[in-house]
Amino acid sequence: MRQDFGPTTYILASRRNGTLYTGVTSNLIQRIHQHREGLVPGFTLKYGVKALVWFEQHSTMDAAIQREKRIKKWNRAWKLELIEKDNPDWRDLAEDLGLAPIG
Numbered sequence: 814m815r816q817d818f819g820p821t822t823y824i825l826a827s828r829r830n831g832t833l834y835t836g837v838t839s840n841l842i843q844r845i846h847q848h849r850e851g852l853v854p855g856f857t858l859k860y861g862v863k864a865l866v867w868f869e870q871h872s873t874m875d876a877a878i879q880r881e882k883r884i885k886k887w888n889r890a891w892k893l894e895l896i897e898k899d900n901p902d903w904r905d906l907a908e909d910l911g912l913a914p915i916g
Contacts, residue, residue: 818840818841818842818870819839819870819871819872820837820838820839820870820871820872820873820874820876820877821837821838821839821841821868821869821870821871821877822835822836822837822868822869822871822877822880822881822884823835823836823837823838823841823844823845823865823867823868823869824836824865824866824867824868824884824892824895824896825845825848825857825862825863825864825865825866826862826864826866826896826903827860827861827862827863827864828864828903829903830893830903831862832860832861832862833862833889833892834856834857834860834862835881835884835885835892836881837874837877837878837880837881838877839874841868841910842907842910842911842912845865845907845910845912846912848862848863849863849907849912849915863915864903864905864907864915865905865906865907865910866896866900866903866904866905866906867895867896867899867900867906868906
């Protein structure tokens with residue numbers, strides 16, 4: 814899998830069908846590491862949202878931000894469908910990117 818991530822929209826989950834968080838970053842691996850280590854204050858830390866269950870790369874940060882804003886407006890069922898289309902088992906995709914399993 815590609816390691817030189819640029820603008821990326823992503824969804825984290827606390828567990829299968831659990832709490833979801835949609836975000837955007839210019840460095841996916843670094844950002845996921847920050848979420849996992851509790852270095853990002855706020856929603857993901859409070860609710861233990863750490864598993865990367867979906868992501869999408871974009872050519873520009875503006876495009877990634879627009880996609881994030883659209884997804885955040887979606888109802889929950891649409892978000893679940895988006896995740897399960899490519900990740901039906903809700904695997905932590907961060908492990909495919911070289912990050913250790915969540916402990």
